[in-house]
Amino acid sequence: MNGEQQKASAFINRLLSNPAMQGLIPLQKEEQIFQFLLQNSQQLYPTLSSANFFPQHTWEQILNLLCAALVEEINKTLLPNLQTIINEKTDLSFIPFLRQQNIPYQKIKEQMYEFLAQLLQKPEARKGFAGSYTALAFNFSEKYIAQLVTRKEYAHFELVKVQRLRMGKEELKDMINVSMLLKPAIYSLTPTGGTTPSDSTSGTVQSQFAEKIFQAAKAQLSYLPEEVIKSAVNSNVSFTENRFLEATSRIAALFANRCKTYAPQAKVDRGADTPDKSWFNIARRNFKFYGYDVKMLDEFFKIAAENSW
Numbered sequence: 001m002n003g004e005q006q007k008a009s010a011f012i013n014r015l016l017s018n019p020a021m022q023g024l025i026p027l028q029k030e031e032q033i034f035q036f037l038l039q040n041s042q043q044l045y046p047t048l049s050s051a052n053f054f055p056q057h058t059w060e061q062i063l064n065l066l067c068a069a070l071v072e073e074i075n076k077t078l079l080p081n082l083q084t085i086i087n088e089k090t091d092l093s094f095i096p097f098l099r100q101q102n103i104p105y106q107k108i109k110e111q112m113y114e115f116l117a118q119l120l121q122k123p124e125a126r127k128g129f130a131g132s133y134t135a136l137a138f139n140f141s142e143k144y145i146a147q148l149v150t151r152k153e154y155a156h157f158e159l160v161k162v163q164r165l166r167m168g169k170e171e172l173k174d175m176i177n178v179s180m181l182l183k184p185a186i187y188s189l190t191p192t193g194g195t196t197p198s199d200s201t202s203g204t205v206q207s208q209f210a211e212k213i214f215q216a217a218k219a220q221l222s223y224l225p226e227e228v229i230k231s232a233v234n235s236n237v238s239f240t241e242n243r244f245l246e247a248t249s250r251i252a253a254l255f256a257n258r259c260k261t262y263a264p265q266a267k268v269d270r271g272a273d274t275p276d277k278s279w280f281n282i283a284r285r286n287f288k289f290y291g292y293d294v295k296m297l298d299e300f301f302k303i304a305a306e307n308s309w
Contacts, residue, residue, distance in 0.1 A: 007053055008069035016073060023265050025137055026078040027130035033070055037063060071126075078133075079117060085136050086113050090178065094171035098225045108223045112181065115188075115220050125187040128203070131260035132180040132252075138264055141180075141255050145173040147303045154295045158247035165248070172248075175228065179252035182232035185217045186210070203257075204238040204291045238291025250293045254283070254300065257290070276304035 012033070015021075021029050037044065045059050054062050090112075092105045119125045135141060148155045149169040159165050159172055167175070186205055189212065205213075214226075214233045221229055227246075234242075234249035235256065258279050268274055273281065280301040287294040303309070 004054060004065055005069065008065040009073065011048075011053070012066060012069045012073050023263065025130070025134050026074045026081065027126060027133055030070055030074045031127065031130060034067065037066060071123075075120075078120070081137065082116060082120075082133070083113060085133075086116075086181070089136065089139070090181065091170070091174045092178070094167055094175045095225060095228075097165070097167045097171055098227050101225070103223045111221055111223050112178075115217075116181070116184070119184055119188060122187055122190065124190065125184045128187060129184045131256040131258070131262075132183050134262050135180055135255045135259035136177060138259070138262065140259055140262065141173050141176055141251075143307075143309070144255070144300060144303060145169060145176065147307070148172075148299070151299075151303075153299055155247065155251065155299050158250075158296075163247045175231070176248050176251050176255070178228055179231040179235055179248050180256050182217075182221070182229065183235045183252060183256055185221075185229070185233055186213055186236040188220070189213055189216055202238070202290050203236070204241070205236050207237055207242050210234055210237050239293045240288055240291045245293075250296055254292060254296060257283075274304065274308050276309040277301060280304055 015033050015036070016029060021032065024032065041059055041063070045062070048054055048062050049057055049059075054065065057065075086109050090109065092108055095101065095105075095108075116129075120129060146169060148159070149172070165172060165175065210233050214230055217229050217233060218226060231246045231248040231252065234245050235252040237245055237249070239245050239250055258276065261279070263275070266275060272278075280297055283290065283292055284294060284297045284301060286292075287297055
């Protein structure tokens with residue numbers, strides 16, 4: 001590591017040690033610091049271009065150094081945590097319910113990790129993965145899937161009768177979790193620094209593009225059943241555009257998007273709505289724009305309200 005890289009890493013570590021960063025997951029920290037650098041460029045540049053830091057550098061050059069250091073520091077936590085999520089928190093025992101195959105689960109997990117580690121070299125994939133990562137790290141789906149199975153209403157009907165997933169509660173949860181885990185597959189055909197042909201605000205992609213991603217991802221995730229890959233890729237497609245989206249895709253999209261701002265330690269002000277109830281309620285009002293299944297949103301809103309989540 002040269003002198004400039006050492007200075008960049010030292011500056012980034014000072015930002016990461018800020019108490020405001022506590023409680024955030026690695027990718028949330030990365031996004032917060034990146035936004036801080038962008039929004040405070042005019043104030044930061046005089047100091048960072050001084051003799052003590054990066055003299056005779058433009059702000060763009062300094063920003064590139066800092067962003068490279070930021071990614072390197074975040075990866076020291078992110079990649080080991082990702083391995084832990086895949087190896088210890090990802091249960092693949094739902095796969096025999098889809099098809100009989102004799103491939104050891106560890107082989108599948110190794111393939112998923114290699115796929116995601118390569119994908120997470122892209123800034124846009126890292127940003128897109130934040131919600132999924134948070135949902136998986138905090139096991140967000142467990143309490144909601146348990147409620148769906150108990151209530152046996154719309155979402156459960158879509159999973160069991162329409163998608164025909166003859167599984168128990170745990171297997172349904174695990175398939176949805178893997179769909180979230182592989183949701184950033186949508187970035188697999190984009191060059192580093194490029195973007196998907198998506199609506200940049202809603203984050204959804206067209207079904208035709210999702211099909212191209214699905215075909216490409218099958219080659220890289222050859223041990224996984226196609227149904228799982230399709231569910232993950234389609235979690236990026238608008239239900240408004242495609243009414244045949246798998247229920248697991250629709251639920252994975254809701255959970256991943258909800259968890260982009262998930263903060264389990266957040267305190268609720270007296271009289272205010274609880275975080276999940278508030279998020280699902282706002283999402284209900286904007287379901288067409290984001291391509292959500294409004295009936296699922298209604299059900300999750302009721303669950304959150306009844307349980308004070």
